[in-house]
Amino acid sequence: MARAATTSDAFNAVAEPRRREILNFIALQERPVGEIVDSLGMEQPSVSKHLRVLLEVGLVNVRRDGRRMLYRTNAEAIRPLHEWTETFARYWRHQLSRVKERAEGKSNPSNDSERDFIPRRKDDYGGSKN
Template identity: 55%
Template sequence: MARAATTTDVFNAIAEPRRRDVIGVLADGREHAVGEVVVRLRMAQPAVSKHLGVLRKVGVVTVIRRGQHRMYRLNAAELKTVHDWVRTFERYWTHQLDQIRRRAEQKAQERLISKVSGKKEE
C-alpha cells in the first residue's frame, strides 16, 4: 500500500513544509486572498491553490468568495487534534531537571549493559 493520502487527516496535511508555510501566512486568524499568499511565500499560484485545496479538504482552512478573490481563513480548531496528541508528551521536555536525571540514569544503565554484554552501542 502507498502512503496515506494527504487529504486523509490533519497530520498528513501538515506534513508538507510548504503547507505549514501557507498556514503560517493565515496564522493571524484573518482572511487572506490566494494572491497574497503567492506574493508572501513567492510560490507559484497553482501550487498555492493546490495546497489550500488540501488544507480545505481536511478542514484546516475555510474559504469564502469575495468578488474575484477567494478569501481563506485558518480554522485552527482542526489543529487541536495534533496539539492534543503531541501534548501527551509535554512532560518529557517541560521538567528539565527530571529529564536530565532520567537521561543520566539511562546512559549509565546503557554503559553498564554494553560493558556486561561486551558489545558497543549503536
C-alpha cells in the same frame, strides 16, 4: 498500499512544510491566494493545490470576495494534533531530572548499549534490481 492521502487527516496535511507556512501566514487574517503567492514565493497553481488539501481536511475556510478567494486558517482543526503531542509533554517536562544527573556525571553513556546512531543499509532502499 501506498502512503495515506494527504487529505486523509490533519496529520498528513501538515506534514508538508509549505502547507504549514501557509497556515502560519493566514492564521491571523484571511488572505487572497495572490497574496499568499507573493508573500511566500510559491507558484500560484501550487498554492491553490495546497489550499485545496487544507480545505479538504478542514484546516482552512474560504470566502469569496468578488473574483478573489479569501482563505483563513481554521485553528480548531489543529487541535487534535496539539492534543496528541500534549500527551507526550509530561515526558519532556520531567526530563529536567535527567539533565541534572548528566551534569553530575552519574553514568557513562559509552559504557552501556544505549544507541542512537542509525546503521547504514547496504542498499539505499530504492527497490529495483533486475
